Amino acid sequence: MNKISYFIKQSWLLIVASFFFGLLIAVTNAGLSPRIIQNKINKRNRLVTGLLPDARNFVPVDSEIVIQSIEGRKTKVEVFKAVAENEECVGWSFNAAGPGFADKIELVVAVDANFEKIAGFDVLSSNETPGFGDQIKQDYFRDQFEGAPAEALKLVSLGEPTEIDSQIVAISGATVSSEAVVEIVSHSVTQIGEQIRQKGILGHDQK
Amino acid sequence: MTKSNDKTALRYTQTLLAGLWRENPVFRLLLGMCPTLAVTAAVKPAFTMGCCVIFVLLCSNIIVSLMRNLLKPHLRILMFTLTIATFVTIADLFLKAYLPRMSEMLGPYVPLIIVNCIIICRAEACASKNPLLVSVIDAVGMGLGFTLTLCILAAVRELLGTGKIFEIHVMPEAFVPWAAMSMPVGAFITLGLLLGLVNKVTGKKA
Amino acid sequence: MDTLSVLLMGFISVVLVNNLVLTKFLGICPYLGVSGRIDMAFGMGLAVTFVVTLSGTLTWMIDNWILMPLGLEVTRYVCFILVIAGAVQLVEMYIRKFFPSLYDSFGIFLPLITTNCAILGLCLFLHLWMVDHLLDAAVRSFGAGIGFTMAICIMAGIRENLNMADVPACLRGAPITLITAGLLSLAFMGFSGMIR
Numbered sequence: 001m002n003k004i005s006y007f008i009k010q011s012w013l014l015i016v017a018s019f020f021f022g023l024l025i026a027v028t029n030a031g032l033s034p035r036i037i038q039n040k041i042n043k044r045n046r047l048v049t050g051l052l053p054d055a056r057n058f059v060p061v062d063s064e065i066v067i068q069s070i071e072g073r074k075t076k077v078e079v080f081k082a083v084a085e086n087e088e089c090v091g092w093s094f095n096a097a098g099p100g101f102a103d104k105i106e107l108v109v110a111v112d113a114n115f116e117k118i119a120g121f122d123v124l125s126s127n128e129t130p131g132f133g134d135q136i137k138q139d140y141f142r143d144q145f146e147g148a149p150a151e152a153l154k155l156v157s158l159g160e161p162t163e164i165d166s167q168i169v170a171i172s173g174a175t176v177s178s179e180a181v182v183e184i185v186s187h188s189v190t191q192i193g194e195q196i197r198q199k200g201i202l203g204h205d206q207k
Numbered sequence: 208m209t210k211s212n213d214k215t216a217l218r219y220t221q222t223l224l225a226g227l228w229r230e231n232p233v234f235r236l237l238l239g240m241c242p243t244l245a246v247t248a249a250v251k252p253a254f255t256m257g258c259c260v261i262f263v264l265l266c267s268n269i270i271v272s273l274m275r276n277l278l279k280p281h282l283r284i285l286m287f288t289l290t291i292a293t294f295v296t297i298a299d300l301f302l303k304a305y306l307p308r309m310s311e312m313l314g315p316y317v318p319l320i321i322v323n324c325i326i327i328c329r330a331e332a333c334a335s336k337n338p339l340l341v342s343v344i345d346a347v348g349m350g351l352g353f354t355l356t357l358c359i360l361a362a363v364r365e366l367l368g369t370g371k372i373f374e375i376h377v378m379p380e381a382f383v384p385w386a387a388m389s390m391p392v393g394a395f396i397t398l399g400l401l402l403g404l405v406n407k408v409t410g411k412k413a
Numbered sequence: 414m415d416t417l418s419v420l421l422m423g424f425i426s427v428v429l430v431n432n433l434v435l436t437k438f439l440g441i442c443p444y445l446g447v448s449g450r451i452d453m454a455f456g457m458g459l460a461v462t463f464v465v466t467l468s469g470t471l472t473w474m475i476d477n478w479i480l481m482p483l484g485l486e487v488t489r490y491v492c493f494i495l496v497i498a499g500a501v502q503l504v505e506m507y508i509r510k511f512f513p514s515l516y517d518s519f520g521i522f523l524p525l526i527t528t529n530c531a532i533l534g535l536c537l538f539l540h541l542w543m544v545d546h547l548l549d550a551a552v553r554s555f556g557a558g559i560g561f562t563m564a565i566c567i568m569a570g571i572r573e574n575l576n577m578a579d580v581p582a583c584l585r586g587a588p589i590t591l592i593t594a595g596l597l598s599l600a601f602m603g604f605s606g607m608i609r
Binding site for chain 2: 435436437438439440441442445487488489490491494495498524527528529530532533534537538541581582583584586587588589590591592594595596598599602
């Protein structure tokens with residue numbers, strides 16, 4: 001009994017404070033978490049609407065899509081169906097990630113309704129060298145992906161960037177970053193496209 | 208009556224100013240280096256980080272000062288840490304809710320405010336020994352000094368690294384940005400040179 | 414073989430490519446403070462390695478097995494810092510009992526490891542990098558400690574020589590150390606792209 005009362009006498013402040021702080025955190029979290037979740041959704045919507053301008057709403061795909069990441073691990077991917085105001089499917093979007101030059105590169109990729117052409121990509125997060133690898137965010141690199149076939153793309157060092165085909169011209173001085181983006185996009189588009197077709201989700205909404 | 212009021216007012220002003228220059232946490236006390244180097248690539252994140260630190264410093268100093276007579280000596284660091292961690296969590300939640308872009312740019316450095324030496328040192332050295340008002344003023348002074356330092360460093364780095372300040376183009380068209388400034392190299396070297404400058408100005412020897 | 418290569422890549426990534434001190438700016442305070450002599454630097458590096466491996470693994474377990482399944486992610490920071498403080502206490506008691514001379518030479522630095530950004534930073538990075546295997550987390554934590562030790566020993570070696578160089582008075586001490594660290598980080602940038 002003595003030991004317990006000694007223990008309590010020494011640490012009552014700690015226990016009371018822990019309760020109080022825990023309560024404070026819980027209240028703040030409860031108050032702010034709807035907003036935080038909404039922010040995440042807004043961000044994704046904002047980025048994809050830049051790629052698929054007609055999209056008004058994003059519906060998550062029901063079945064589970066599991067692909068093998070570039071590093072070889074099985075990861076679950078959330079695929080979203082972009083629908084216009086009249087409920088018609090205008091495209092699909094999903095996140096894709098992979099190793100870049102410095103760190104991980106995270107992209108959001110959008111493809112057209114038939115999963116045949118890539119609508120484009122946007123960089124969610126990357127840590128590439130400013131002025132070099134960072135150029136993957138620039139329009140002249142990203143535009144090459146718009147309308148490219150939704151299959152395995154190839155990186156070339158010389159070529160015509162305005163020609164839209166499965167060849168992507170690398171950024172001069174940033175070959176590794178360009179290669180990383182091409183691989184991430186190809187990898188995810190081919191695998192997810194395969195699974196979507198397999199599960200018959202694609203066929204569903206061709207009205 | 209007036210004389211003692213004047214003296215207290217002077218003491219408060221001195222405490223406030225100390226945090227800004229004489230005991231500037233980054234330049235003189237060499238505390239809080241980690242966020243200084245990490246978030247100062249541009250002025251906006253630096254300013255946001257500074258404001259977060261002011262918030263946490265203020266709240267923690269207030270709570271610690273209110274608790275100062277109840278603290279048991281061997282548990283006090285634990286209490287400080289718990290207090291600071293709570294307020295940093297709250298600040299992080301607010302940032303994620305209201306400034307999501309800033310939250311992304313600052314990334315993992317917001318929770319690192321918990322181990323920012325400045326806050327624990329001020330709690331230990333000042334708030335646990337002084338009444339409420341002095342602790343508050345000390346927190347404000349230190350926080351402002353820290354924010355100012357961050358902004359100065361960020362201004363230099365952003366200006367030379369991208370030609371903009373606060374995302375407004377300032378440098379002329381012909382200026383080629385020094386990409387190195389946006390990278391760790393620029394951070395270390397700029398801080399080192401600024402520290403050297405401060406040392407020279409204050410005549411400090413080693 | 415696959416697991417081994419993933420582990421190895423994770424290890425090298427944390428030691429060289431994403432060195433905590435030189436690319437992520439973590440652990441600067443003790444870095445500036447203790448890198449005066451090589452033996453102290455090495456000792457500090459070892460202590461940090463031990464603590465960071467222990468806390469990295471522990472916090473990963475707590476994060477993935479308790480906090481996330483129960484949705485208590487908001488308490489992450491509080492839990493992490495408490496675990497780290499506990500781990501540092503443990504290491505302190507251990508060293509005081511078995512290596513008292515080492516304990517004396519450390520002085521204030523050992524409890525200061527708690528406020529070492531590198532440790533909390535690594536625990537948070539383990540979450541950010543979405544490390545999903547316990548062994549991977551343990552290897553990366555260990556790698557972080559080794560990277561820190563390496564950076565601090567290199568710096569200590571350079572500083573020992575700098576003492577004899579003609580550094581201007583206003584730059585002596587912290588400023589020249591920071592500038593040296595900047596040059597070191599530039600050198601370490603050469604390791605980028607090692608990981609594919």
